Amino acid sequence: MKKIEVVAAIIKFNDKILCVQRGQNKLPYIAEKFEFPGGKIEIGESKEEALARELSEELNIVAAIQSLFLTVVHQYPDFELTMHSFIAEVATQEITLNEHIDSKWLTVNELQQLDWAAADIPIVNKLIANG
Numbered sequence: 761m762k763k764i765e766v767v768a769a770i771i772k773f774n775d776k777i778l779c780v781q782r783g784q785n786k787l788p789y790i791a792e793k794f795e796f797p798g799g800k801i802e803i804g805e806s807k808e809e810a811l812a813r814e815l816s817e818e819l820n821i822v823a824a825i826q827s828l829f830l831t832v833v834h835q836y837p838d839f840e841l842t843m844h845s846f847i848a849e850v851a852t853q854e855i856t857l858n859e860h861i862d863s864k865w866l867t868v869n870e871l872q873q874l875d876w877a878a879a880d881i882p883i884v885n886k887l888i889a890n891g
């Protein structure tokens with residue numbers, strides 16, 4: 761089974777968290793799901809370097825990446841995903857959607873309103889549990 765390793769950012773601004781929506785995808789369980797911005801680690805990059813690059817590419821933002829929040833291993837039908845999520849902070853809510861179709865800034869208590877990618881559910885649940 762194919763394995764993919766990605767990094768993703770839980771981006772905070774005051775009490776809000778940035779949630780971004782993927783576009784169409786040939787894999788129906790990923791298409792139009794909400795996720796945390798990020799992507800695959802390239803050869804030679806640290807996790808933090810990969811995340812900083814992805815945030816710049818996807819959203820034109822510079823974020824202060826703080827600490828590892830949770831690593832999730834999730835088995836999708838076509839691949840096994842290992843996702844390292846990090847807490848990050850931004851100084852402004854201004855973003856540009858270069859790859860995603862929608863975005864929302866939500867409080868922790870609002871996160872469950874969204875249709876999340878399955879691998880993100882443990883992250884959302886831990887954010888809610890932590891308050």
Ligand SMILES: Nc1nc2c([nH]c(=O)n2[C@@H]2O[C@H](COP(=O)(O)OP(=O)(O)OP(=O)(O)O)[C@@H](O)[C@H]2O)c(=O)[nH]1
Nearest residue numbers: 766767768790795796797798799800841877878879880
């Ligand atoms: N970035 C990100 N990817 C996630 C999350 N949850 C989740 O299941 N994934 C999956 O992890 C994989 C990440 O691939 P990606 O497409 O973001 O990475 P990338 O930009 O480096 O890839 P590409 O250059 O091949 O398009 C996708 O299959 C995506 O659906 C999430 O919260 N954030």
